[in-house]
Amino acid sequence: MLTLTNVTKNFGGLKAIQSLNLEVEEGQIHGVIGPNGAGKTTLFNLITGFAHPTSGEMFFREGDISSNKPYQIARQGIARTFQNIRLLPGMTVSESVMSGQLNQRITGWKNHSTKNIRRAKKNVDELLDFFKLSPYKETFALELPYGLQRSLEIARALATEPKLLLLDEPAAGMNEQETEMLAEDIARIRGEGCTVVVIEHDMSFIMGLCDRITVLNFGMKIADGTGDEVRNNPEVIEAYLGK
Ligand SMILES: Nc1ncnc2c1ncn2[C@@H]1O[C@H](COP(=O)(O)OP(=O)(O)OP(=O)(O)O)[C@@H](O)[C@H]1O
Numbered sequence: 001m002l003t004l005t006n007v008t009k010n011f012g013g014l015k016a017i018q019s020l021n022l023e024v025e026e027g028q029i030h031g032v033i034g035p036n037g038a039g040k041t042t043l044f045n046l047i048t049g050f051a052h053p054t055s056g057e058m059f060f061r062e063g064d065i066s067s068n069k070p071y072q073i074a075r076q077g078i079a080r081t082f083q084n085i086r087l088l089p090g091m092t093v094s095e096s097v098m099s100g101q102l103n104q105r106i107t108g109w110k111n112h113s114t115k116n117i118r119r120a121k122k123n124v125d126e127l128l129d130f131f132k133l134s135p136y137k138e139t140f141a142l143e144l145p146y147g148l149q150r151s152l153e154i155a156r157a158l159a160t161e162p163k164l165l166l167l168d169e170p171a172a173g174m175n176e177q178e179t180e181m182l183a184e185d186i187a188r189i190r191g192e193g194c195t196v197v198v199i200e201h202d203m204s205f206i207m208g209l210c211d212r213i214t215v216l217n218f219g220m221k222i223a224d225g226t227g228d229e230v231r232n233n234p235e236v237i238e239a240y241l242g243k
């Protein structure tokens with residue numbers, strides 16, 4: 001579904017991503033792990049057009065997306081969440097999700113037909129139900145408990161009806177119970193036909209959830225495989241624990 005060939009991203013002299021080849025298969029939950037600064041967020045920034053590769057190519061469902069802009073990528077069916085929560089002050093929970101959806105259809109609220117808005121509202125209600133956010137519809141997004149803010153961000157990303165969802169450390173700051181619920185949500189999202197790539201530091205979370213895991217270290221892929229394959233890889237153990 002998503003193929004990166006020989007992708008490199010330099011920031012000045014820093015090689016954030018080095019000659020990366022990556023294959024994400026449709027219908028899978030694909031994990032990306034690696035120590036701090038390994039290049040995980042940069043990888044998402046490249047895929048979503050927030051940054052462009054210094055060299056190499058990226059293909060999504062056969063189309064070359066290497067030089068596309070974020071809004072074009074969103075329209076092609078890739079959505080993401082951010083490592084740091086990016087909810088807007090002054091917006092309620094349902095408005096936050098609605099904004100994700102209407103942005104996708106046409107730019108500017110003025111251009112929305114009543115029919116579009118009605119349809120959007122119905123989808124928003126379904127998403128809020130899906131994430132058990134319905135009781136908080138009229139609550140300001142930033143007044144939600146932290147774990148629910150993270151769920152809301154995923155709901156907003158899903159409002160664009162993506163084929164591929166990229167989650168950057170969605171469990172960060174969550175307690176154990178919230179993390180378990182999140183894992184269930186991600187499995188349900190995949191069940192609805194959306195492919196998921198998830199960056200996460202919580203190992204038991206990632207091992208339990210992912211079909212396949214890619215390990216980055218200093219911008220390079222050092223392992224790629226099932227949880228068991230990756231867990232027993234000497235290079236991975238060294239990257240995490242030292243020699
Ligand atoms: N816009 C930028 N300009 C300059 N350097 C950058 C930029 N974005 C990322 N970097 C550098 O690229 C490297 C990879 O950063 P990145 O944020 O992708 O790591 P990460 O794996 O997501 O780390 P973490 O686990 O801490 O979130 C780091 O050394 C970082 O400082």
Ligand SMILES: [Mg+2]
Binds near residue numbers: 040041042083
């Ligand atoms: Mg990061």
